[in-house]
Amino acid sequence: MSKTLIVGEIQKGGLREATLELVAMARGLGGDVVSLVLGSGVSGLAEDLAKKGGGKVLCADDAALENYTADAYASVIRKAIEAESPDLVLFSNTPSGWDVAPKVAAGIDAGIVTDVIRIEKDGDELVFVRRMFNAKFDSQLRVTGSPKLATVQPGALEAYSGSEGGSVEAFDAGSPQSRTTFVETRTAASGGHDLSKAEIIVSGGRGLQKPENFEEVLKPLVEALGAQMGASRPVVDAGWLPHEYQVGSSGQVVTPKLYIAIGISGAIQHLVGMKGSNYIVAINKDADAPIFEVADVGIVADLFDIVPALAAAIGSAKG
Numbered sequence: 001m002s003k004t005l006i007v008g009e010i011q012k013g014g015l016r017e018a019t020l021e022l023v024a025m026a027r028g029l030g031g032d033v034v035s036l037v038l039g040s041g042v043s044g045l046a047e048d049l050a051k052k053g054g055g056k057v058l059c060a061d062d063a064a065l066e067n068y069t070a071d072a073y074a075s076v077i078r079k080a081i082e083a084e085s086p087d088l089v090l091f092s093n094t095p096s097g098w099d100v101a102p103k104v105a106a107g108i109d110a111g112i113v114t115d116v117i118r119i120e121k122d123g124d125e126l127v128f129v130r131r132m133f134n135a136k137f138d139s140q141l142r143v144t145g146s147p148k149l150a151t152v153q154p155g156a157l158e159a160y161s162g163s164e165g166g167s168v169e170a171f172d173a174g175s176p177q178s179r180t181t182f183v184e185t186r187t188a189a190s191g192g193h194d195l196s197k198a199e200i201i202v203s204g205g206r207g208l209q210k211p212e213n214f215e216e217v218l219k220p221l222v223e224a225l226g227a228q229m230g231a232s233r234p235v236v237d238a239g240w241l242p243h244e245y246q247v248g249s250s251g252q253v254v255t256p257k258l259y260i261a262i263g264i265s266g267a268i269q270h271l272v273g274m275k276g277s278n279y280i281v282a283i284n285k286d287a288d289a290p291i292f293e294v295a296d297v298g299i300v301a302d303l304f305d306i307v308p309a310l311a312a313a314i315g316s317a318k319g
């Protein structure tokens with residue numbers, strides 16, 4: 001019988017949705033499910049996870065874990081691995097997940113696969129699946145040795161919605177020391193571009209080719225629709241638009257009535273930020289772009305032809 005250990009994550013005082021996605025993955029693989037919740041004053045969250053399919057939940061409640069540091073968290077996770085001997089350890093592919101998971105793997109000399117979207121079974125062997133080449137191909141990886149560690153892309157699967165009763169066990173974290181000292185948490189200042197309340201979002205991606213095209217090609221459509229402008233990550237990384245425009249796993253999660261994705265391929269990290277939109281329109285010249293998998297209406301066309309025509313048509317219809 002195999003065993004999976006889930007490393008739970010807390011965000012803004014609650015369990016991260018991504019943790020429940022790990023529960024879904026672990027349960028889909030079968031075998032025993034054990035979870036670990038780390039922090040200070042987290043027994044309520046451990047109870048919550050136990051009720052949401054987390055199985056036996058180890059609760060490492062220790063004042064030394066109040067603020068995340070990779071050193072301290074890694075040492076407790078290693079202790080839990082030692083105590084439970086899991087075959088597979090799952091982390092979310094979030095900033096703290098991708099920070100701590102390799103540290104844990106290096107500490108116990110285990111193999112790790114990051115940014116996984118799926119784990120399949122081939123007999124008794126686990127096959128880790130990742131996306132590559134702008135989500136056009138899947139790569140499959142096998143890992144030798146045990147345990148095997150993986151970070152899983154948030155949004156790659158639905159959160160577990162079952163309610164098997166689990167149990168909570170206190171886990172002695174042993175007041176771990178850290179060579180890193182927590183100083184403070186700073187919330188990024190918002191520049192007033194709040195996509196979370198927008199009813200219509202028109203987002204542009206790398207397909208727009210250069211920053212001027214956001215002003216010259218995208219903005220007329222944004223204005224004709226009374227929408228807000230959004231963007232994919234490469235646009236923000238290139239400095240064409242500020243981070244508050246970014247939609248996706250490392251940007252904002254949005255749920256407008258209408259989301260129009262223009263020149264965006266539909267990588268999973270983008271989809272996780274917008275697939276909850278009520279109605280999705282995608283414009284892309286590549287008929288195989290993954291964005292079309294979530295679109296209600298897909299337009300296969302050159303954006304430089306269609307977007308100005310659309311803006312003009314909407315503008316003249318409005319008079």
Ligand SMILES: Cc1cc2nc3c(=O)[nH]c(=O)nc-3n(C[C@H](O)[C@H](O)[C@H](O)COP(=O)(O)OP(=O)(O)OC[C@H]3O[C@@H](n4cnc5c(N)ncnc54)[C@H](O)[C@@H]3O)c2cc1C
Pocket residue numbers: 134204205206207208231232233234235246247248249250251252262263264265266267268269270273283284285286289301302303304
């Ligand atoms: C940890 C991590 C976090 C990430 N977080 C995010 C995130 O929050 N948000 C996010 O968006 N990405 C995120 N990414 C990046 C993500 O993996 C993709 O690289 C990114 O979403 C791709 O952006 P894009 O679709 O604009 O560019 P591309 O993938 O390059 O796609 C451009 C698209 O434009 C189309 N196109 C080109 N020219 C035209 C034309 N003339 N007319 C019509 N279509 C055209 C192409 O066919 C293509 O599909 C993250 C990645 C990692 C590893």
